[in-house]
Amino acid sequence: MFSVKMQTHKIKMQTHNAPLAALSFLLLMVLLVFADLASAAPAQQNKNYPQGVSAINPGADLWREVRQRDLAAQGVTQVKGVDSGVLINVWGDRWAQFRTDKPIKYAPFVLLGVILVLVLFYALRGKVLIEGGLSGRMVKRFTDYERIVHWVLALVFLFLAITGLILLLGRTLLIPLFGQQLFSLLASASKEGHNLFGPIFLVSLIMMVISFARRNIYEKGDLTWLLKGGGFIGKGHVSGGFFNMGEKSWYWMVILVGLLISISGMILVMPNFGQGRIIMEISHVVHVFAAIVLIAVSLGHMYMGSIGTEGSLEAMKSGYVDISWVEAHHDRWARKVKDSGEILSAEEFARQQGRKPGSTDTATE
Amino acid sequence: MSERLEKGLQVLRAEMDKKVMSFFSSCVRCGICAESCLFYTETSDPRYTPIYKTEPMRKLWKNEYSFWGKLKGKLGISEPMTEADLADWEELVYDGCSMCGRCSMVCPVGVDISMVIFKVKHALAVAGFSPEGLVGATERAVEIGSPMGITLKTVQAMIKHVEADTGLKVPVDVEGAEYMALLSSNEIALYPEYLESLVKIFDHAGVSWTLSSDAFEATNAGLQLGNKAIAGKLVQRVVDGAEKLKVKNVISPECGHAYIALRWEGPNFIGKAYPFRVVHILELLDELQANGSLKTTGMETERLTFHDPCSIVRRGGIQAQPRNLLRPIAQNFIEMTDHGSMNWCCGGGGGVSSNERAEELKLTAFNRKKSQIEEIEVDAVVTACSNCRMVMEDGIEANEMDMPLLGLTELIAEHLEQKPH
Amino acid sequence: MIEYLIDGPLWYFSLAVFCIGVVWQLARILFTAGKTDLSVARGSASSGAWRNIFSRFVPHHEIAPQVRVQVVAGYMFHLGLFAVIFFAAPHVIFLEENLLGFGWTPMPHWAFIVASQFAFFGLLILWLRRMLNSVSRLISTLDDHIAAILTFVVMLTGCLALLKGFTELRLLHRFTVELLLIYFPFSCLMHTFTFIPSRAFTGAWFGRRGIDA
Numbered sequence: 001m002f003s004v005k006m007q008t009h010k011i012k013m014q015t016h017n018a019p020l021a022a023l024s025f026l027l028l029m030v031l032l033v034f035a036d037l038a039s040a041a042p043a044q045q046n047k048n049y050p051q052g053v054s055a056i057n058p059g060a061d062l063w064r065e066v067r068q069r070d071l072a073a074q075g076v077t078q079v080k081g082v083d084s085g086v087l088i089n090v091w092g093d094r095w096a097q098f099r100t101d102k103p104i105k106y107a108p109f110v111l112l113g114v115i116l117v118l119v120l121f122y123a124l125r126g127k128v129l130i131e132g133g134l135s136g137r138m139v140k141r142f143t144d145y146e147r148i149v150h151w152v153l154a155l156v157f158l159f160l161a162i163t164g165l166i167l168l169l170g171r172t173l174l175i176p177l178f179g180q181q182l183f184s185l186l187a188s189a190s191k192e193g194h195n196l197f198g199p200i201f202l203v204s205l206i207m208m209v210i211s212f213a214r215r216n217i218y219e220k221g222d223l224t225w226l227l228k229g230g231g232f233i234g235k236g237h238v239s240g241g242f243f244n245m246g247e248k249s250w251y252w253m254v255i256l257v258g259l260l261i262s263i264s265g266m267i268l269v270m271p272n273f274g275q276g277r278i279i280m281e282i283s284h285v286v287h288v289f290a291a292i293v294l295i296a297v298s299l300g301h302m303y304m305g306s307i308g309t310e311g312s313l314e315a316m317k318s319g320y321v322d323i324s325w326v327e328a329h330h331d332r333w334a335r336k337v338k339d340s341g342e343i344l345s346a347e348e349f350a351r352q353q354g355r356k357p358g359s360t361d362t363a364t365e
Numbered sequence: 366m367s368e369r370l371e372k373g374l375q376v377l378r379a380e381m382d383k384k385v386m387s388f389f390s391s392c393v394r395c396g397i398c399a400e401s402c403l404f405y406t407e408t409s410d411p412r413y414t415p416i417y418k419t420e421p422m423r424k425l426w427k428n429e430y431s432f433w434g435k436l437k438g439k440l441g442i443s444e445p446m447t448e449a450d451l452a453d454w455e456e457l458v459y460d461g462c463s464m465c466g467r468c469s470m471v472c473p474v475g476v477d478i479s480m481v482i483f484k485v486k487h488a489l490a491v492a493g494f495s496p497e498g499l500v501g502a503t504e505r506a507v508e509i510g511s512p513m514g515i516t517l518k519t520v521q522a523m524i525k526h527v528e529a530d531t532g533l534k535v536p537v538d539v540e541g542a543e544y545m546a547l548l549s550s551n552e553i554a555l556y557p558e559y560l561e562s563l564v565k566i567f568d569h570a571g572v573s574w575t576l577s578s579d580a581f582e583a584t585n586a587g588l589q590l591g592n593k594a595i596a597g598k599l600v601q602r603v604v605d606g607a608e609k610l611k612v613k614n615v616i617s618p619e620c621g622h623a624y625i626a627l628r629w630e631g632p633n634f635i636g637k638a639y640p641f642r643v644v645h646i647l648e649l650l651d652e653l654q655a656n657g658s659l660k661t662t663g664m665e666t667e668r669l670t671f672h673d674p675c676s677i678v679r680r681g682g683i684q685a686q687p688r689n690l691l692r693p694i695a696q697n698f699i700e701m702t703d704h705g706s707m708n709w710c711c712g713g714g715g716g717v718s719s720n721e722r723a724e725e726l727k728l729t730a731f732n733r734k735k736s737q738i739e740e741i742e743v744d745a746v747v748t749a750c751s752n753c754r755m756v757m758e759d760g761i762e763a764n765e766m767d768m769p770l771l772g773l774t775e776l777i778a779e780h781l782e783q784k785p786h
Numbered sequence: 787m788i789e790y791l792i793d794g795p796l797w798y799f800s801l802a803v804f805c806i807g808v809v810w811q812l813a814r815i816l817f818t819a820g821k822t823d824l825s826v827a828r829g830s831a832s833s834g835a836w837r838n839i840f841s842r843f844v845p846h847h848e849i850a851p852q853v854r855v856q857v858v859a860g861y862m863f864h865l866g867l868f869a870v871i872f873f874a875a876p877h878v879i880f881l882e883e884n885l886l887g888f889g890w891t892p893m894p895h896w897a898f899i900v901a902s903q904f905a906f907f908g909l910l911i912l913w914l915r916r917m918l919n920s921v922s923r924l925i926s927t928l929d930d931h932i933a934a935i936l937t938f939v940v941m942l943t944g945c946l947a948l949l950k951g952f953t954e955l956r957l958l959h960r961f962t963v964e965l966l967l968i969y970f971p972f973s974c975l976m977h978t979f980t981f982i983p984s985r986a987f988t989g990a991w992f993g994r995r996g997i998d999a
Contacts, residue, residue: 144919145855151914152907185954189946196899196945200907318920354411354924383818384987390815390980394930395860396921397845400852411921432972433929470999471849473860474977475842475985629995632824642826682828682996706998707848 083276095281103288104172107165114296118303128309130328136346138320139337147319149211153204156197161295163190163197168288195269202262209255215242216251221332241332250301253294260290318353320344370448373492377425380484388481389426391474392416398468398478403709403733404461404726413461415468415478421450422485455494458486460723463730464622464715465675470707479680486591496720499590506586506599512719513550517578523553524576527561533568535560538610539575544649545612545641546574547583547603547627549620551751559619559751562778566650569781570658574616580606583618585626589716596626597634603627607641614642616649619774621676621714621750628681645677646774647749651686654693660782664696667744671700671773672734672757673708674750687749687773694780695747701737709733713756731760738768749773792957792964797884800964807971812979827994834993835986841999842985855915863908867941869893869901876950902945909938929974937975940966 065073066087074085083089142150166174167190175183224238225245231238238244243251264287267275275283306313311325323343326334337343344352396414399405404413411417424446428434437443466479489495502512509516524535536542544567552559567574580603587596607615617624626634628643644652653659671687678684684705692698703709712730717723734757738746746768748754754770761768845853871877875892882889893901913934916922940962947955970976992999 144915147918148855148911148914151918152910155910155914185952188949188951189955192946192948193942196903196948197906200903200910203907317918319918352409352411352920354920383815383820383983386818387815387980387984387987390811390974391977391984393974393977394916394922394925394927395856396919396925397849397853397856399921400849405921409920411924414921414925417925469988471846471853472988473842473845473857474981475838475988477988477991480991629825633821636824638824638826679997680995682998684998703848707846 082274086277089277091278091281095285098285099288103285103292104168107288107292108169108173110292110296111299114299118299122303122307127307130310130322130324132324134311134322135324136349137323138344138346138349139323139326139341140319141315141321141326142319144319146211147316149204149207150316153201153208156201156204157294157298159197160194160201161291161298163194164291165295166190167194198262198265198269201258202266205255205258205262212243212251213255216248218248219332222248237328237331239332240330242330244330246304250297253297257290257294261287261294264290320349366445367448369492369494370446370451373421373451373488373494374425374446376488376491377422377484378429380422380487381426381430384477385422385426385481385484386430388474388476388478389423389430392472392476393474395473398472398476401467401471403465403467403712403730404463407730407732408726412457415462415482416472416476418454418457418462419478419481419485421446421454421488422481424450451489451492451494454485455489455496456722458482458489459496459499459716459720460726462715463675463710463712463717464680465710466680467675467707467710470679483591487593488591490591495590496716496722498720498722499586499716502716502719503586503590503592503595506582506584507595510602511550511553511582512584512586513554515550515553515582517581520548520553520576520578520581523557523560526557527564531561531564533564535564536575538578540610542573542575542610542612544572544574544614544616544644545577545580545607545610546616546646547618547623548576548581549584549618549623549751550582551584551620551755552618555755556751556772556775558775559772562772562774563646565778565781566653566659566774569660569784570653572649572653572658575610575612577606577610579609583620583623583627585623586716586719588622588626588630589719593634596630597636600626600631600634604631604635604639607639612641614644614649615639617643617645619646619749619751619772621674621681621752622716624681624683625676645681645683645686647677647683647686647690650774650777651689654690659777660784661694661777661780662782663780664694665776665780666696668697668699668742669695669745669747669771670698670738670741670743671704672711672746672748672753673705674748674753675708675710675714677750678708679706687747690773690777691747694776699741699743701741703737709737711753711756712760713752718752718756727756728760728763731756731763734760735764735766738766743768745769745771747771747773747776789953789957792961796964797960800967804967804970808976808979811971811976812983815980815983823994825994828996829993831990831994834999835990838989838992838999839982839985841989855911859908859911859915861908862904863912866901866903866905866908867937870898870905870941870944874898874901902941905941906938906945909934909941913938927974932969933973933975936962936966936969 068086068088068090075087077084166186170183170187170190174186178186219241221239221241222245225240226249228234228238230244230246264283267283268280268287271280304312305316309329311322315321323334323337326337394416398415399411399413402413402415405411405415426434428438428443428446434443462482464479464483466477468478469476469480472478505514506512524537527533528535546563548560563574566572582599583603585596585599587593587599590596603615615627617627624645628645631643632638650659654661669691671691673679673684673687678687688698701708710730711734712727717727746757748757748770749772751772754772758770761770845857850857872881873890873893875895875898878889878892892898913931916926916930916934940959943955943959943962947959950956966975970978989999
């Protein structure tokens with residue numbers, strides 16, 4: 001992403017200042033020679049030469065400043081641009097190293113670990129079934145619009161996750177598999193796709209905030225749900241509202257971590273607003289960590305929403321859920337539904353879905 | 366292939382024209398038509414989606430006119446139509462569609478869905494997949510002269526009552542009269558006040574008019590059934606009666622589908638233009654008011670609204686006239702939120718009210734009209750179609766509402782200025 | 787070899803199928819004999835036709851709230867795609883060099899990206915709605931799904947090839963475009979052209995009857 005930008009930046013500098021650069025280079029070469037000669041004499045006391053003269057090497061100071069080992073010092077150039085006065089970015093190498101040492105190294109383990117945990121969980125605990133089974137009587141939970149918002153966000157997120165992981169892990173994991181040429185094609189494609197769909201994710205996220213925030217606000221009883229691990233700890237049912245605390249926690253994680261990813265992503269994808277390299281590096285680190293966290297937890301969400309819990313996926317397919325499912329997982333909402341809401345019989349539900357009772361066929365051809 | 370299926374398919378092929386081809390090419394299954402159809406909105410049953418009702422014709426188009434259909438045919442892997450393709454659509458087309466045409470107003474690609482549904486109805490009618498009630502009504506219309514079995518004797522009895530009540534003569538079979546008035550069976554059976562109003566108004570306005578003993582029936586069960594041949598036969602009766610009496614104009618009464626049958630589709634059913642003008646009673650009254658012949662006095666003070674009969678307003682083009690006539694005599698005229706050409710159907714048009722099997726569905730569909738009326742909190746509803754009136758009265762009763770239904774022509778007759786004779 | 791095929795014969799073939807196919811389908815509709823309406827017209831058919839061609843771009847306010855998703859997403863998709871096809875720099879150059887011999891000022895790069903984002907977002911919403919809404923699920927055909935997915939793939943391959951650094955990605959995009967061109971005349975995508983006669987026929991019918999449409 002921004003490495004390309006840096007490249008062009010450097011090229012710009014060169015073309016603008018060719019004579020000056022040549023002159024400086026010449027000067028540096030001259031100084032180097034002297035510096036080299038000068039540094040042959042060590043600055044500190046030499047044991048072999050007790051009467052050694054300690055002389056300050058004028059080149060050492062210059063090179064220390066040039067190397068900018070401790071801080072990115074700003075110089076003055078003819079090119080007036082962001083960071084154009086910074087000759088060497090000390091954090092650049094550190095950041096690149098950090099990226100290889102931490103996210104690239106650990107992300108695969110984190111993600112594989114989550115998958116493993118889910119597989120084990122399914123193997124040991126199995127699908128969370130509804131006591132007494134599904135009744136067939138259905139209640140409306142999500143409107144068309146709410147389901148559309150969810151699935152747009154989900155699909156865009158999946159695309160961004162895959163392209164993002166290719167960009168992060170591709171060099172270590174995919175080059176050995178595909179070879180350099182094919183990988184570079186894949187990486188270029190992923191980068192373009194990732195950059196274009198990023199803002200779409202942000203818009204979808206905002207739509208999700210507007211649609212679902214109200215029902216995800218903390219209510220009395222939610223803490224109890226959390227302490228009981230949603231019913232996995234201890235015996236008996238846990239009380240839940242329209243959304244239980246598990247869903248609320250996931251929701252706010254999506255929103256907050258998602259916003260982190262989006263904002264850092266927007267900083268990265270639109271470098272025309274004065275962001276220097278350091279801001280870009282920080283944004284990248286935030287982006288990567290937040291993304292790995294969100295991908296990892298989303299695996300759990302995808303599991304729980306599909307094979308993990310009986311009756312859940314229907315909520316996001318037709319928008320309707322079985323009344324038994326409501327009673328099992330959202331008893332406080334169940335009470336409201338029974339008082340005022342409409343509960344459809346299995347036949348009525350099938351009719352409204354446009355299919356004959358008992359059949360799943362809905363398409364015209 | 367069964368004979369019934371073959372007959373139905375032959376009709377569909379004959380009904381295929383450039384319009385239908387452009388319609389099926391353009392429909393992208395957006396589903397917007399469903400939101401305009403009261404049978405869908407009040408039941409949430411997606412099978413009542415208007416464009417879905419045209420499936421039999423779309424399947425034929427796909428098989429015999431589209432690239433893939435024709436290719437599949439040549440390769441021997443086509444999916445030929447079966448009787449079920451027609452039979453399963455009988456309920457959707459006859460019970461779940463009142464031919465109100467609201468769908469045709471909203472389609473973004475301009476499909477006249479109602480027109481295509483009528484073509485499907487034609488095919489179903491010829492293939493014999495039609496509700497008993499309508500088939501019976503059509504038989505009675507052809508054999509007796511009225512779908513409700515009303516004979517000339519009944520009409521003559523009604524005329525006697527009207528003459529007694531008004532003290533005015535009802536002209537019958539007057540040759541050379543300017544206007545020949547028609548009546549609908551509903552009006553004869555349920556709302557004889559309509560004829561009484563005509564008598565008073567025409568006397569007041571000095572209109573030269575007559576009834577015809579050969580051709581007093583305006584309704585067209587053939588149209589409701591969807592059988593164009595029978596519809597043409599019934600139209601021809603009116604044409605013959607008008608030609609016999611050498612009238613210049615024929616008045617279509619307060620009946621929705623009758624107006625469509627006579628004014629707009631009739632000449633095409635019988636294959637030739639009329640030697641007379643067809644005018645809807647509201648058009649005529651508006652003309653009379655405009656030229657000063659019709660003068661009203663006094664005003665209704667209660668809150669009134671007007672229910673726009675679909676076939677007269679949305680499909681017929683008579684929208685301004687009822688308002689021109691109602692406003693001078695209604696102090697508190699309030700439009701329904703969705704009115705005029707975007708009004709909601711009463712639920713009983715297109716033959717639905719003659720179809721006993723559709724009774725429950727019709728009452729469910731009425732919920733839309735009920736909420737329209739309740740929203741504006743009026744004291745009475747005025748309309749200009751005897752079928753709408755009857756259907757709404759049924760719905761009002763079933764919902765235990767207290768809401769009088771008034772006929773517009775009657776209302777005008779009640780407010781006629783007394784002219785010195 | 788593949789590059790030669792995609793940039794050469796397949797391009798010409800797909801273009802020919804598209805042009806001939808579209809003209810053929812339109813001609814079939816327009817030159818089928820029509821029936822004369824023997825009833826007396828109340829109003830003008832031609833003014834009704836013109837009026838309807840344009841009025842149907844805006845939904846009736848009576849149903850607007852119920853159809854907001856289709857209309858907003860629909861316009862996002864269609865306008866975004868139109869802008870991308872005809873005003874994105876790579877396409878303007880392509881059209882100038884390969885088809886028309888002349889070009890025009892393209893939109894700036896950022897506008898190209900934003901337009902394509904609208905197009906993607908709109909199409910995603912529309913296709914998901916088609917699957918999630920019970921009405922559109924019932925009435926949708928295989929044709930509708932193929933058209934949506936194929937269009938999305940064309941757009942996506944275009945996006946993936948944005949850097950212009952890899953011939954393979956450009957060829958993939960061009961290949962999917964050629965598939966779309968071949969599919970176009972035999973699919974619901976013909977609505978691109980047939981919506982005009984369709985709206986005109988109905989508008990003429992309304993105009994004749996003097997209906998306030």
